[in-house]
Amino acid sequence: MNQDDTTTFELSIDGMTCASCAGRVERALGKVAGVRAVSVNLASEKAHIQAPAETLPALLAAVEKAGYHAHPPQARPAEADDTRQRLQRERWQVILALLLALPLTLPMFAAWFGLHILLPAWLQFALAAPVQCVLGARFYRAGWQALRAGSGNMDLLVALGTSAGFGLSLYLWWQAAPGSVPHLYFEAAAVVIALVLLGKHLESRAKRQTGAAIRALEALRPAQARRWREGVEEEVPVALLRVGDLLVVRPGERFPADGEVIDGESQADEALITGESLPVAKAPGDRVTGGAINGDGRLRVRVTALGAESVLARIIRLVEDAQAAKAPIQQLVDRVSAVFVPGVLLIALLTLAGWLLAGAGLETALLNAVSVLVIACPCALGLATPTAIMAGTGVAARHGILIKDVAALEIAQQIDTVAFDKTGTLTRGQPRLVGLQAIDGTTDTLLAQAGSLQRGSEHPLARAVLAACAERDLLPAEARALRALPGRGIEGEWGGQRLQLGSQRLLHEAGLSAGALAAQASAWEAEGRTLSWLLESAPTPRLLGLLAFGDSLKPGARAAVAALQARQIHTHLISGDNRGSASAVAAQLGISAVQAEVLPADKAAAITRLKAAGHKVAMVGDGLNDAPALAAADIGIAMGGGTDVAMHAAGITLMRGDPRLVPAALEISRRTYAKIRQNLFWAFLYNLIGLPLAAFGLLDPMFAGAAMALSSVSVVSNALLLTRWQPTIDHEPSP
Incomplete structure (x- = not known):
């Protein structure tokens, strides 16, 4: 099959609840004939597939067979409406589940104050049954679909665990002598379902926040434009514009499309696109970017790019691709998740058998096995990496740093050498x-x-x-x-x-x-x-x-070099310019390692030599001649305003030509990877501590449910801390 026949599909996947689900969908899609690559993101609930166009029906069928639902992503406004409706529906389900479960827990809380309250068995059943059979029906459906596919997931664990507690209560009630009220466990089953529903709702809300950067960029696109034809303004939908059309942009309006100023003078606020906080002056001949805000002048603009070719669309595409990609560390998580649910089921069976062999009653053995099933939720594992990547790449994009190669996140923390091109990178x-x-x-x-x-x-x-x-x-x-x-x-x-x-x-x-x-x-x-x-x-x-x-030096060049050197990162200047000019610039910046009069191919060779010497190297450039070196480096960083070839070869693109964004890009990459490691640590720690406690009878099913919900919410919340990051833009040191 010809490589040119392949298309990149994006599918929305409904019904995934944990890392095991994502892994099963990925395996199902990977088995379809013709699929070259597939990546499923639990946090964004999207699958990205490279396959021939004619395989789409087979891909949809494979997902359905695996027990999930797939469909092409809807238009963004419709998708946002669906998400809001789903969150609202989940919120009411959580409220109802908590209201029904709360009376069941009153005897336990009353006992702490010396009060002994015992609800009638029929009332406990009446409160717990709607939670178990109606509000908890989603767990049965998803668990059954997983079993049909020959696998397991979080829903199966919850369904088995709560069904065991509910069924045990029915059995004890049936066996009880007339007039007596046995100790039942309806409250454990109901509270676990209520807490799991609460955790999933909070998790959904938090996951939605990780995609806020994409939605903010998409919101920049105006729906209407003022087209200038034969001296008359006419308001038309942006979809009807064509390259070459003349537009009128009034003060305070957003530019409907990329273009070139033909008439008028103003300033443009490009903060949400490039991260540049100061307005940029615009005059005839200057380029403007669709989505930026016009200042106090009326401009006439000729359209130069629309739709997928616009700067804004390219930014969104780069960020979405980065958020869909998997960091290399995710491969470890995928391997663990593949055996996690079967392993937990085995541990639960061993717990049940162990307690029975130790002489404990069926009631005690079953409750401890239920605790094992409930505590062991692989959600946190599945969310640890993608939520951090979504939050980190999103906040970076908001500040003009586009991370399109997620492997750069892992490499950035090891960078000890940054090589700069001179012209257009450190100089104007x-x-x-x-x-x-x-x-x-x-x-x-x-x-x-x-x-x-x-x-x-x-x-x-x-x-x-x-x-x-x-x-x-x-x-x-x-x-x-x-x-x-x-x-x-x-x-x-x-x-x-x-x-x-x-x-x-x-x-x-x-x-x-x-x-x-x-x-x-x-x-x-x-x-x-x-x-x-x-x-x-x-x-x-x-x-x-x-x-x-x-x-002349760019503003921020000295501060960028000083910031890198303060972090013990070596700086090199590799330039095709003459030695005198390169040495003069290096002297002004405090760079001691200079290579001048270097041909493009030799730039890549210079980077290779640095890597061979044991250095982790980032290359910063902006021109066509820098592309080989950018590709050869461990991380390529392309400066904004540079050539498309340079941006394509680089793993990180800076949307504006401020050299101070170089240390900022390394910093947000380092912090994002640190969040991934923190999340994985906490996700593993919950299970390493929780599973033994549950197996040895030290963890009540209700507390196990609370801990399971807390694990997912804490992992997503920790990732969201990245959204508060601000780049440290150091002031220029004195020359």
Whole structure:
């Protein structure tokens, strides 16, 4: 079968309650002919499958045969409505179960105060039967489906355990002498079901919060847009827009689609998309992102991307893919979960047999076996990893950090070396006037003369000169009789002088030397600066001054390097630029390990050498030439604004080009993996402690039910603590 025939399906799976369920669905889907890969996420209740398109009916049938229900995900608003209705229905079931179970527990609480209350057997039965047979029916249905599929799950454990307690009570009531009230266990069965229902409801609410980041991103999409046609505004659904349409975006509105500003000036609030807290200025020619909020200006925007090709859709797709993927540590959990339920059933049988052989009555032996069945719930195991991944990747996306490779979460804590590209990563990637020296007069005069020659030019160095003029509030008049000097520069008349600006060839042609500027010129050249000489060519040739251009550091570059070094992480600079320029940038940042004039293939080789030396390496870059190195590193981190190839090769993408997000990305990855380990620790600890206590008769079935519910809720709640994370954006240290 051709690889091109495969499609990625996403199916919603109904009825999963624990890790064993997720594993069974995954195995059932994996057996369908043509399936190349499958991943089932218990927390999001989704299955992601790579298979030929024609296998969809077979995939749906396989899930049904395994005892669950599958369907393609609904449109998000409908899905959200279904979730709200389900949570509301669960809430009323929990309230009813607790109201019925509470009177059954009154005798136990009254005994603590020396009061002896005993409810009639018929009343205990009347209260417990609706809980067991109606509200608890879901456990019987799901448990039976698991048995039909030749497996077991949490529902089967609860159904067996509570049925044993309920059935024992019926037997004791039937055997009791007329007029006597035997000790019954209706309250244990009813309270266990009520507590399990409460735990599942709290767990569902908490799981819904882990997907809040995706829902927040989806809510950014406006439903309507104002299209501009032949001078008239018309309001149309966003679905009807086409690339090339002109839109009008008023102050305070969200941009309906990705586009380019054609007319007007404003600012855009892109905080929920890039994590950038400050508004970004927008003028004609600037790009805008669908979902961002327009500031105080009216803009006309030409649509450049829609639907799945928009920035917002790509962000959502990356986050969803990360949340659907399994971290390598999950493989251990899957192996444990596969044998967990059968193992618990065996332990319960051994507990029953052991107590009977020890001489205990059937009543005691059965209650202890019930406690084993109730305490051993694999929910916490199944939720430990996916809830932490969903919460961690969600909060990271909210701050402009897209983690698309969940394996990076495990690797991030081991990173001890970060290699940076220079241009566009640590520096702005645009030439800027960094040095200015005049022979006679002031530097302002020198800059005004250079600016007069460069007015109207689109050359990068010309833009750098004009930007420097603007910073000093200089408004140079445009020189007259401008004439390009191919390969050398430009000349023109300004203030009665004939001026030339360009390379050193102009000096040689005019018979001039650098003179007093020679030392400064040599120093700037050693730093990799680009030099432009300004001279008067007539009537008498003479040198007026020297301009130096270079790439400037990005805001946050020093703080990023300092933050990494404070964590004992080694920093390297690997650049294709000249040695002087690379060394100058490294010196400003405090990076001692520098490799310059490196070809793209050699960048990947440099990363490989670092890994061979025993380092765990993260590579940070933004360009096409960085893609091989990003792929070669243990973790590739692509800077926002870079090429699509770089973003595809990287495991982590930063939505804005702030280098300070690099240590932040490593930090949230480390914290997410720490939550996974904490959750797995608590999930295993509950069972390691609870199972022996239940088997040795030290844990009442009611307390076992409470502990089981608490285990799932605590694991999800612990993962939700990640949603409070804020990146530490350090201030720039002094150069």
